[in-house]
Amino acid sequence: MSEGSTFWLENKQAVGTVAALVGDQKLVIYRDRYYIVINGAAVVKGGKPLRYSRSSLPSLWKKALRGDIPAVQVPPVPESDIPARTAVFRKALVRKEKELSIMPESKPSASAPELSPVHPKQRPLKKSTRQPGVKAAIQSVVAAECPYCSQKHEIPVEKGRSGKPFFQSCTKCASDFAVRFVQVTLFQAQVAGFK
Structure with missing residues (x-):
């Protein structure tokens, strides 16, 4: 297979080459690394997309690359591992809503991206624990x-x-x-x- 595939990789769209297909999942080569793509986005674990070299691929994908596709279906990847593809759009839409709050609300068009809710595991970064009234000791x-x-x-x-x-x-x-x-x-x- 040498067809091109566009998918979301972290916060950008990437174009890679499809190496193998198993069920609804694709194995895509992008910059000499393999990514498993589901629903147009790279599979994510711990906030980072999973990337593999040829030798570190899971055995299922090694078999798929050789052409030995098993009859067993691929277990579905949990929804929490699939990234929200509209993270980049969310910031832009929020800014525009604040700026254009005078305009009446209209229904979004069918081509507009859907916003997904923020993942519950994502927490805002904590600020410094240093209290504002406390000064550092001066070394003499x-x-x-x-x-x-x-x-x-x-x-x-x-x-x-x-x-x-x-x-x-x-x-x-x-x-x-x-x-x-x-x-x-x-x-x-x-x-x-x-x-």
Whole structure:
């Protein structure tokens, strides 16, 4: 089979080549990957379309590609795995309804896409849990450990805030070592010894 097939892939229309048919399902090749297409949309699991390489295809589809189509029907894919094809249109229609709220409502034409309800598993993204009145603690000192004797030193942030390395003298063994502050969440000190 080498007929073309248009199907929904995430949030866009894709055109691939039909590789095999089993029941009402198609196996479509798009950009060197195989997708199972039902009702014009790629099968989705966990919000992502399922894509396969030739070696990772389910055994049913490998048999279908070889021409050994079994007499057993393909189990139907749950409705929750079939994506809503009108997700892109939904945003545009909502914006237009808000802008054109003065116009009287009319019945949608037969060619207009049907809007499906929002999937119950989809939840809005949570905002940051940080409370607006709470400020992050300001760091005043950075801990640095001597590479020779492991003595801990507390160095003021102002000394190395620029990110340039500087020399620090150890209070225990009196040797010099290099220190550079690195900002991760808080400043951390990188040390290097010289002999």
